[in-house]
Amino acid sequence: MYDQTCAATQSAGTSDLEQLIAQVVLKDRRAFALLYEKTSAKLFGICLRILKDRSEAEDVLQETYIKIWHKADRFAVGRASVITWLSTIARNQAIDRLRAKGKPHDDLADHDDIRDLGPTPEQATLARDQKAQIDLCLDQLNNDHAFAVRHTYLSGWSYQQSADALDKPLNTVKTWIRRGLMQLKECLSQ
Secondary structure, eight states: OHHHHHHHHHHTTOOHHHHHHHHHHTTOHHHHHHHHHHHHHHHHHHHHHHHOOHHHHHHHHHHHHHHHHHHGGGOOTTTSOHHHHHHHHHHHHHHHHHHHTTOOGGGGGGGGGGSOOSOOHHHHHHHHHHHHHHHHHHHTSOHHHHHHHIIIIISOOOHHHHHHHHTOOHHHHHHHHHHHHHHHHHHHHO
């Protein structure tokens, strides 16, 4: 049953870890063991880096996986990757352990490097949507105008570089870019 479910989920294009989390939600112990096998080294590293004590890190790792077992249904596909979600749980468990031990909060600032500094899932979705809208609007421009706008504003070319690439006079290319930007503004406001 597990292998059939995994095969069906794989064909849907989800990641291995997402498949395992989906099975853990159903309280599948084999899936939980595989999830542990694939992620425990990374999560242990996070705990050890924060706690700086192997025994404490092992305890927190165990607490982390207990929490994952009980709260796997809270993982939201698409909001963050599975490993990010698991890492956040481990990090929070380790920080909670530090706080319970009465360590000064100043030490916690040393662990900012663990955070994912990339865009949040919401920011990534908005950026992707904006890029798609800009591409759609650029596709509505004349090919030469679109080329000039893309390379001047998106690739960082100078007006002269765009004019040279198009083999057109500089002032003509500047006019194309100005008109293209006005058309883009109108398209994007719709």
